[in-house]
Amino acid sequence: MRKRCATGSLSWRTFVTMSDPLAARVHRLHPIWIVYSAIKSLRALIFPLVIMLFSGGNAFQWFGIGTGLLITVAIVGYRTLIWNRFTYEITARGIHVRSGVVSRQERFLPTERIQTIDLNEDVIHRLLKVVAIKIESAAGSGSGADIVLEAVSQADAARIRHDLLRLKTTGSSADDPSPAEHVIIREDEGELLGTLPFRRLVVAGATSGRVGPALGLIFAGLQFADDLVPLRFWDHVLEETPDPTVEIIAALLLIGALLAWSFAIISTFLTYGNFELRRIDNRLQATYGLLERRRVTIPTARIQAISVTEGIMRQPFGLATIRAESAGYGKESAESGILMPLLPLVEVSAFLQRACPEFAIDPTTMSLNTPPVRARRRYLLAPVWGALVLIVIAILLAIVIGPLSSNWAVAAIPVFVIAGIMGWMNYRDSGWYIGSSGLLVIRSRSIDRNTTITRGRRIQQSTLTENPFQRRAGLASFHAAVASGGAGGRISLAHLDKDDATSLLHVSARP
Amino acid sequence: MHAPLHTENSGLPPGDHIEDAARELSPLRSLDPRVITVWRFDALTEGAVALVIGIGIGFVSWSLEFPDWLIVVPALFALILATANVIIVPSRRWRSWRYAVDESVIELRHGIWWQTWTRVPMARVQHVDTRQGPIDRRYGVAILVLYTAAGSRQIPGLARSDAEALRDRIAELANIRDDV
Numbered sequence: 103m104r105k106r107c108a109t110g111s112l113s114w115r116t117f118v119t120m121s122d123p124l125a126a127r128v129h130r131l132h133p134i135w136i137v138y139s140a141i142k143s144l145r146a147l148i149f150p151l152v153i154m155l156f157s158g159g160n161a162f163q164w165f166g167i168g169t170g171l172l173i174t175v176a177i178v179g180y181r182t183l184i185w186n187r188f189t190y191e192i193t194a195r196g197i198h199v200r201s202g203v204v205s206r207q208e209r210f211l212p213t214e215r216i217q218t219i220d221l222n223e224d225v226i227h228r229l230l231k232v233v234a235i236k237i238e239s240a241a242g243s244g245s246g247a248d249i250v251l252e253a254v255s256q257a258d259a260a261r262i263r264h265d266l267l268r269l270k271t272t273g274s275s276a277d278d279p280s281p282a283e284h285v286i287i288r289e290d291e292g293e294l295l296g297t298l299p300f301r302r303l304v305v306a307g308a309t310s311g312r313v314g315p316a317l318g319l320i321f322a323g324l325q326f327a328d329d330l331v332p333l334r335f336w337d338h339v340l341e342e343t344p345d346p347t348v349e350i351i352a353a354l355l356l357i358g359a360l361l362a363w364s365f366a367i368i369s370t371f372l373t374y375g376n377f378e379l380r381r382i383d384n385r386l387q388a389t390y391g392l393l394e395r396r397r398v399t400i401p402t403a404r405i406q407a408i409s410v411t412e413g414i415m416r417q418p419f420g421l422a423t424i425r426a427e428s429a430g431y432g433k434e435s436a437e438s439g440i441l442m443p444l445l446p447l448v449e450v451s452a453f454l455q456r457a458c459p460e461f462a463i464d465p466t467t468m469s470l471n472t473p474p475v476r477a478r479r480r481y482l483l484a485p486v487w488g489a490l491v492l493i494v495i496a497i498l499l500a501i502v503i504g505p506l507s508s509n510w511a512v513a514a515i516p517v518f519v520i521a522g523i524m525g526w527m528n529y530r531d532s533g534w535y536i537g538s539s540g541l542l543v544i545r546s547r548s549i550d551r552n553t554t555i556t557r558g559r560r561i562q563q564s565t566l567t568e569n570p571f572q573r574r575a576g577l578a579s580f581h582a583a584v585a586s587g588g589a590g591g592r593i594s595l596a597h598l599d600k601d602d603a604t605s606l607l608h609v610s611a612r613p
Numbered sequence: 614m615h616a617p618l619h620t621e622n623s624g625l626p627p628g629d630h631i632e633d634a635a636r637e638l639s640p641l642r643s644l645d646p647r648v649i650t651v652w653r654f655d656a657l658t659e660g661a662v663a664l665v666i667g668i669g670i671g672f673v674s675w676s677l678e679f680p681d682w683l684i685v686v687p688a689l690f691a692l693i694l695a696t697a698n699v700i701i702v703p704s705r706r707w708r709s710w711r712y713a714v715d716e717s718v719i720e721l722r723h724g725i726w727w728q729t730w731t732r733v734p735m736a737r738v739q740h741v742d743t744r745q746g747p748i749d750r751r752y753g754v755a756i757l758v759l760y761t762a763a764g765s766r767q768i769p770g771l772a773r774s775d776a777e778a779l780r781d782r783i784a785e786l787a788n789i790r791d792d793v
Binding site for chain 1: 724726727728729730731732733734736737761762763764766
């Protein structure tokens with residue numbers, strides 16, 4: 103492929119016969135993709151640039167603006183090259199994508215391997231009036247098995263979907279969807295398995311523990327206030343306010359916490375607003391998000407494991423989050439395999455029964471096998487050792503930074519107590535259950551309590567590890583992995599009786 | 614569902630400990646002893662890289678006028694570790710390594726202190742490779758790499774012909790069942 107033809111038509115289209123009704127043509131994405139992808143890659147840069155603009159001296163500002171412009175030009179230029187290189191072609195046999203500026207890639211997905219064709223829009227898509235098409239293959243699991251056309255016009259999207267579906271059903275094109283914009287997200291297909299009513303959404307936000315976005319916003323706000331409001335004003339404020347007493351500090355902390363909490367609720371609303379889980383034929387489809395509407399489709403046959411997570415703030419209320427670990431998912435983000443963002447534990451059994459009966463268990467009534475009592479000390483002490491290391495580092499830092507007051511040693515005590523309690527909870531919650539026909543349930547806790555439900559035949563590899571101390575006590579740890587990019591695909595249970603661990607090893611790696 | 618293999622936890626040294634399970638598999642096999650030399654070379658290379666980094670750190674520490682012991686003590690410690698890594702570890706590691714392959718499962722056991730025992734069901738193997746670095750080639754050994762949908766596992770230090778035979782056998786056995 104050294105030679106590049108100006109028209110973009112490529113010489114080796116030999117398998118396409120001239121009588122092909124689709125008259126295979128090489129297409130590019132909508133040119134607006136350059137803008138779209140530039141915005142996406144610049145999004146990460148905007149915040150630091152804004153900080154640079156509003157802070158520091160004049161020279162620093164010009165430096166910021168200059169760098170920003172340079173980066174923008176470079177990104178847009180490179181994106182244009184990528185856009186020029188990215189071509190797709192729909193033939194009678196499937197879809198063929200060629201891409202890559204430096205190293206070239208070619209991908210061909212035969213029609214019969216196409217599993218789902220999803221049309222997605224995020225906020226930028228909506229603004230630019232384009233859609234993304236994700237074409238997933240049945241093989242899935244590997245990287246690069248799916249084809250994503252990140253921006254095509256709505257008319258093109260409808261046409262592509264129509265063509266591929268028609269090819270897939272080999273000619274029976276009678277019931278094709280009308281090529282109107284309405285095709286883009288059809289909300290009413292299939293059987294509705296679950297929604298997230300307003301009240302649950304509020305509860306989900308209130309117990310989400312999402313502090314990241316809140317902290318970011320507060321930090322940005324402080325930065326803004328610091329840079330834009332004249333210093334005299336702050337002097338004035340400081341003069342007016344009484345000396346910081348415990349009450350004032352407590353009040354400020356309370357306000358901060360409340361702010362963070364409301365941000366958590368808002369961000370949960372934005373992420374999971376209008377949540378819907380449906381079953382369409384043999385796949386589950388979750389659609390959610392207020393601004394950015396996301397859609398995740400998981401063929402039920404590809405679900406490797408189900409994880410039921412009871413967040414530390416949700417467990418007291420008997421609430422859980424349900425995720426599906428699926429081959430080919432999980433690499434995009436932590437929430438890509440979400441089945442229900444919030445569900446009372448008592449409803450989990452019925453929900454799993456409907457959504458994926460292969461993994462249906464009742465977590466409320468299940469009795470688990472547990473690690474032996476002689477493992478308790480290890481569970482308890484593991485986080486304590488961790489805390490000790492952290493405290494030693496903190497003390498060393500304190501010595502380096504400034505004079506160390508012995509008062510700080512007192513602060514270490516609650517850290518140890520909390521670590522010990524976490525360890526004890528981990529011991530109390532760890533357990534497993536081996537059911538009929540290879541059903542395997544593993545429960546453990548790091549901070550949140552997590553119950554993973556899988557099948558022996560879904561496990562790709564399983565490992566037993568022993569360190570010298572465990573060996574002396576006749577203990578071993580069990581690890582297993584299912585085919586999933588996410589962290590939920592890795593199962594682990596520490597300090598089991600060696601015989602128990604060995605039987606787990608054999609059940610789970612059963613062919 | 615057959616009864617789990619019972620592994621008696623006796624106070625035997627690691628090498629013996631690993632062999633004591635009553636087995637239904639084909640017998641556990643050792644690696645080719647030539648791999649010990651390869652591992653020694655690997656350890657030497659690691660040591661050389663560590664030395665370069667250590668010199669860099671030492672230089673920075675010297676130019677910042679840190680106390681001497683702050684660099685001398687870790688350096689001595691690193692030297693002892695590196696020496697052990699070249700002289701003792703490779704032969705101990707070789708003794709700890711066992712593998713077995715039958716129609717339904719591949720088993721790997723290794724580890725001097727931290728022992729691991731891994732089972733990869735044959736039906737889950739997606740593909741299998743042999744790999745040889747320049748030192749491997751010099752000593753006629755090869756690494757067998759097994760890929761599943763959840764990552765890869767290696768059997769290092771097989772005689773080249775053994776590695777290739779095993780690779781072909783696993784490829785054949787794994788292809789018989791092609792359910793995902």
